[in-house]
Amino acid sequence: MATTLARWQDFETELKAREASIVAMLPQYVTKARFLNSAIAAVKQTPDLLLATPRSLFAAITKSAQDGLLPDGREGVITVYKEKQKDNSWQHVAQWNPMTYGLRKRARELDGLIVNAQVVYEHDRFVRFEGDDPRLEHEPAPLGTSRGAMIGAYAIIRSATHILHREVMDAEQIDAVRRQSKLPEGLMWKSFTTEAWRKTVIRRALKTVPCSEALEHIVRRDHEQFEFAEPAPDRPRVVQGGRRPLPPVVGEPPSTTMTPEESNALDLELAAKEEP
Numbered sequence: 001m002a003t004t005l006a007r008w009q010d011f012e013t014e015l016k017a018r019e020a021s022i023v024a025m026l027p028q029y030v031t032k033a034r035f036l037n038s039a040i041a042a043v044k045q046t047p048d049l050l051l052a053t054p055r056s057l058f059a060a061i062t063k064s065a066q067d068g069l070l071p072d073g074r075e076g077v078i079t080v081y082k083e084k085q086k087d088n089s090w091q092h093v094a095q096w097n098p099m100t101y102g103l104r105k106r107a108r109e110l111d112g113l114i115v116n117a118q119v120v121y122e123h124d125r126f127v128r129f130e131g132d133d134p135r136l137e138h139e140p141a142p143l144g145t146s147r148g149a150m151i152g153a154y155a156i157i158r159s160a161t162h163i164l165h166r167e168v169m170d171a172e173q174i175d176a177v178r179r180q181s182k183l184p185e186g187l188m189w190k191s192f193t194t195e196a197w198r199k200t201v202i203r204r205a206l207k208t209v210p211c212s213e214a215l216e217h218i219v220r221r222d223h224e225q226f227e228f229a230e231p232a233p234d235r236p237r238v239v240q241g242g243r244r245p246l247p248p249v250v251g252e253p254p255s256t257t258m259t260p261e262e263s264n265a266l267d268l269e270l271a272a273k274e275e276p
Contacts, residue, residue: 007050011043014054015061025065038070042078052080052094060096067098067218068106075102081183097188098218100199107157107206110215113164115205117155117198122148128168136166153197155205167205174200 015036023032039061043049049057060078061071069075076098083093098106100117107113118138120126124147125139136154141147152170156163177200178184188196199222206219 004047004050008043010054011050011057012040014058015039018058018062022062022065025062027068030068030070035065035070038072039064042071042073045073046078046080048080048092049078049094051092053091056092057094060094063096063221067096067102067221068109069098069102069218071096073099075099075105079183079186079188081186083182096221098221100195100202103199103202103206103218106218107211107215110212112160113206113209113211113215114158114160115155115202116158117153117202117205119150119194119197120152120154122151126152134166136168150193150197153201155198155201157205157209164209165205167201167208169201169204 019032019036023035026032026035043057057078064071064076064078067076071078076096079095079097080092081095082090085091104115104117107115120138121141123141123145125137127137129135129137136156138154150171152168153174154166154168157165157167174197178189178196181189183189203219203222206215211219
């Protein structure tokens with residue numbers, strides 16, 4: 001109990017010291033009190049976060065602020081996992097994870113993109129048309145009847161005037177993503193499976209449409225949760241405030257490289273922790 005109390009006091013002291021720099025990253029519509037209260041509530045609701053290294057915990061909080069999302073379990077969540085060190089010891093590491101709601105919210109705010117994502121079950125009627133008139137038809141099983149097992153998911157990305165992209169993934173493709181996760185048996189995949197499937201297909205869909213650099217950075221946050229078997233090829237970059245001239249090829253493997261802008265921002269934020 002004493003150790004937990006000491007960790008909590010250290011967290012509060014560190015949060016107070018970093019308050020100004022964290023708040024400076026927030027978009028105007030997210031108030032200081034709202035964000036800080038959300039961060040404090042996140043740690044209270046998941047006490048294991050106090051076991052994480054202070055560097056990783058405050059990096060996660062900082063990324064949440066940079067993304068303009070609250071770590072409230074709806075817009076995003078901070079999780080903790082064990083990471084093996086070079087000396088074969090294990091260290092608790094905190095990780096920021098934007099959630100489905102957060103991705104949809106920021107896609108609308110930043111780029112005017114409307115994102116719809118649904119899971120398909122074996123007793124639903126689902127038809128996919130390609131060719132000159134591509135479209136999806138999804139009719140869920142009647143209310144009050146079993147929908148059966150989850151067999152896939154899809155996402156539709158719209159602008160204000162038309163559909164930009166449709167992404168469909170079957171259960172095998174989604175499971176391949178899960179197996180590359182650092183926590184393939186973690187809470188998200190085991191207890192919030194529907195959320196995990198929807199988020200997976202949304203992330204892949206958003207990678208195929210022109211989007212702002214800010215939104216791209218949020219989508220790429222999840223790369224830190226995965227251990228990809230092979231390095232991905234470099235993806236076309238966009239200038240600050242700009243858009244990609246062309247979307248990448250559908251099915252292109254995601255990049256695991258943190259952008260220079262992300263790396264610099266994180267290094268600056270964490271520098272104080274390294275000073276004597």
